[in-house]
Each structure stands twice: as structure tokens, then as C-alpha cells.
Amino acid sequence: MNENGLGARPLEALIDLSGQQALVTGGGKGIGQAVAARFVEAGATVTIADLDPDAASTAAELGAAFAHCDITDPDDVSAALDVAGAAGGGPDGTIDILVNNAGIYPTTGSMLEATDEFVARMLDVNVRAQFSTAREAAKRMPDGGCIINMASIAAIGGGAKISAYSASKAAVVALTRAFANELGPRGIRVNAIAPGVIDTPGVRAETAELLASGLDIDAVIAANPLRTAGDPDHIARAALFLASELACFVNGHLLVVDGGSRA
Ligand SMILES: NC(=O)c1ccc[n+]([C@@H]2O[C@H](COP(=O)([O-])OP(=O)(O)OC[C@H]3O[C@@H](n4cnc5c(N)ncnc54)[C@H](O)[C@@H]3O)[C@@H](O)[C@H]2O)c1
Numbered sequence: 001m002n003e004n005g006l007g008a009r010p011l012e013a014l015i016d017l018s019g020q021q022a023l024v025t026g027g028g029k030g031i032g033q034a035v036a037a038r039f040v041e042a043g044a045t046v047t048i049a050d051l052d053p054d055a056a057s058t059a060a061e062l063g064a065a066f067a068h069c070d071i072t073d074p075d076d077v078s079a080a081l082d083v084a085g086a087a088g089g090g091p092d093g094t095i096d097i098l099v100n101n102a103g104i105y106p107t108t109g110s111m112l113e114a115t116d117e118f119v120a121r122m123l124d125v126n127v128r129a130q131f132s133t134a135r136e137a138a139k140r141m142p143d144g145g146c147i148i149n150m151a152s153i154a155a156i157g158g159g160a161k162i163s164a165y166s167a168s169k170a171a172v173v174a175l176t177r178a179f180a181n182e183l184g185p186r187g188i189r190v191n192a193i194a195p196g197v198i199d200t201p202g203v204r205a206e207t208a209e210l211l212a213s214g215l216d217i218d219a220v221i222a223a224n225p226l227r228t229a230g231d232p233d234h235i236a237r238a239a240l241f242l243a244s245e246l247a248c249f250v251n252g253h254l255l256v257v258d259g260g261s262r263a
Contacts, residue, residue, distance in 0.1 A: 014245040018043035021088035021095045022243070023080060025071050025133060026102030027064070028055025030200030031150065034232035035099050035239045036064050042240060044097065047084035049077075051102070071102050071129040077136055085140060097243050098137040100130045101150040103168075105206055111163040119164045126168035131175055134190075138179075144187040148242050149176045151192040153258050169194075173254050180252030189251040191242045196258025197221050198230035224259030234259075 022039045026032040027048030039046045040063050048059040049069035059066035065087040067080035085093025103126045108114045134147050141147075154162055155169035176192040183190055197203065199221045207217050222229045238257045241247055256262060 009245070015240065016043055017097070017243060019088075020044045020097055021084050022046045022097035022099065023049060023084040023095050023137065024064075024099040024101060025049045025069070025080075026051075026150075027099075028052045028058050030202050031195065031198060031232045031235045032099070032101040033058055033062075034236035035101060037062050038233070038236040038240045039097070039099075039243065040064060042244070044243075045088045047080065047087050049080035049084075049102070071133050072125055074132060074136075077129075077133050081136055081140055094140050094142050095137055096141065096145050098134060098141075098145075098147045099150070099239060099243075100133055100147060103130070103150060105152075105162070105165050105202065107206060108162055108164045110161060114164055119167075122164040122168050123171070126165070127171045127175070130172060134175075134179060138183055138188065141186075141188055146188065146243050147179065147183075147190040148239050149190070149192040151176070151194045151254060153194045153196050153256060153262050155194060155254075156256070157262060176254065177252045184251055189242075189247070191247070191250060191253045191255060193235060193238050193242070194254055194256045194258065195235045196224060196230050196256075196261045198232055198235060200232055224261040225263060226259040228259055230259060 017039060022044040024032050024036045027036040028050035036046050036048050046064040047067055048055055048064050049067045051070045053068055056066040065083055067083040069076040069080040071077055082093060084095045130149060149172050151172040152169040154166040155173045158166035173192055176190055179190040197220055235257055238255055
């Protein structure tokens with residue numbers, strides 16, 4: 001057994017994020033909020049970056065810092081990284097963990113009707129802004145940091161009427177693998193999570209129209225072999241695993257967390 005092996009570090013130390021600065025984009029609600037809560041519980045200094053000013057009170061309740069931030073705005077992203085660095089009290093404003101979670105998923109409708117403007121907006125938020133947020137974070141990350149990108153099961157099976165979203169999330173998987181190769185030599189691990197259908201405010205808002213036409217959203221959320229409603233904390237647990245030392249040799253991976261719906 002080498003010096004990092006069994007017994008060298010107790011199990012609880014392997015999921016301890018004490019002393020680490022984490023930035024969670026889109027942490028004001030849904031999956032990002034659950035991730036922020038788990039990271040605070042694990043001892044990290046967490047900053048939530050969110051477009052919604054109401055997320056400030058969510059952050060305060062969790063014991064996290066807050067940065068009002070639209071990830072498509074480079075100045076906002078830079079300011080959020082400043083807040084995250086300062087929250088940790090470090091002199092050089094470094095951050096250790098980025099959870100690149102903020103994203104949008106308006107239903108495309110038929111690809112025959114999707115406008116170029118619609119497709120461009122989807123790619124701008126879900127790909128271009130996620131890319132540049134990771135780039136700027138990586139510049140401030142010490143060796144051994146960690147980036148987690150929020151993809152989707154839509155990346156691995158393009159659903160009807162969500163073509164632009166599927167394409168954007170497939171791009172997230174591709175850039176995750178590319179970043180993992182590039183940043184790996186610095187000890188920075190880059191992974192992605194593909195959530196299944198998770199019960200979040202975003203999902204409920206997006207399906208409001210379908211709900212009016214009789215869709216049973218609760219059935220959709222629990223339509224997996226486990227017959228268990230997808231909960232934001234299911235994704236937060238996976239994110240905690242990826243951020244922790246338990247995942248010290250996991251890099252460039254897409255972790256599907258969907259109750260087996262794509263099995
Ligand atoms: N909920 C699901 O079923 C599901 C499934 C697969 C993937 N995902 C992905 O998980 C992520 C979070 O989804 P959710 O369901 O929790 O969403 P949500 O809509 O419930 O919450 C998203 C949060 O991100 C913030 N946000 C949106 N655009 C932003 C921007 N430009 N800059 C900063 N903050 C912004 C919102 O204000 C909100 O607080 C997204 O990337 C989404 O694509 C969700």
C-alpha cells in the first residue's frame with residue numbers, strides 16, 4: 001500500500017472540504033443550491049454566483065457568500081471569482097473548486113422552428129459562458145483544484161424538441177474531456193455530471209405549459225427504474241464525491257446520475 005492508500009487518511013478526511021474555496025454558479029436554487037448546501041456541510045467556504053438577486057438570501061441562509069453574476073458577462077464572472085477568493089480569506093484570491101452549474105433549458109420545440117437567435121442564446125449560456133468561467137477559474141486555481149461541469153442526460157440521447165439544449169450539453173461533455181487533458185498535469189481534475197430529470201424550480205417552470213395540457217410532471221420526475229423522484233440532493237451528493245479526495249483519480253469523466261433512466 002502506498003503512502004496515500006488505505007488507512008493513511010481516515011475516511012471522513014477524504015470528504016472534508018475544509019480550507020477550500022468553492023464557487024457554485026446558479027447556486028440560488030435547484031441543483032446549485034443543493035450543491036452549495038452539501039459543500040458548506042463538508043466545510044468548504046462557498047460562494048454562490050447567481051443572476052437572481054433573491055439568491056443573496058439563500059446564500060445567507062446557507063452560510064455562503066454571494067455574488068450577483070450573469071455568467072455570460074466576463075466582468076461579472078471576474079467579480080464573482082474575486083468574491084470567492086476573498087471569502088476564503090486568502091491573500092491571492094485563489095479558488096479551489098468551481099461548480100459550473102448555471103444553465104438554461106428552454107424547450108426548443110421542433111428543430112424545424114428553432115431560430116438561429118434561439119440556438120445562439122442556448123450555446124452562449126450553456127457552452128461559451130461555461131467555457132469562459134472555467135478558463136478564468138483555472139487561472140486562479142492552485143494545483144490540485146477541481147472543476148465540475150453540469151451537463152445532462154440530454155447530452156447522451158438527444159430528445160425530441162430539445163435539440164439545441166442537447167447539443168449544448170454534448171458540448172459541455174466534450175469540453176470537460178478536453179479540459180481534463182489540459183489541466184490534469186496541474187493536478188486539476190475536470191469532470192461533468194449528467195443529471196436525469198430532477199425536481200427543480202427550473203424544470204417546473206419549463207414544463208408549465210405542458211402541465212396545463214395535462215402532463216403529470218411528478219410521474220416524469222420519477223420515471224426511472226428506481227421509481228424515485230429526482231431530487232437536487234441526489235446531484236449534490238455526486239458533486240461532493242467528485243470534489244472530494246474520494247475521486248482523486250477520477251478525471252474527464254461524465255457521471256450519469258439519473259436513477260438508471262438511461263440504463
Ligand atoms: N433539473 C433537471 O432536471 C436538470 C437535468 C439535467 C441537467 N440540468 C442542469 O443543471 C443545471 C441547474 O439546473 P436546475 O434545474 O437546478 O435549474 P434552475 O432553473 O432551477 O436553477 C438555475 C439557477 O441558475 C441561475 N442562472 C440561470 N442563468 C444564469 C446565468 N446566466 N448566470 C448566473 N446564474 C444563472 C438561476 O437564477 C437559478 O438560480 C443546469 O445547467 C441544467 O441544464 C438540470
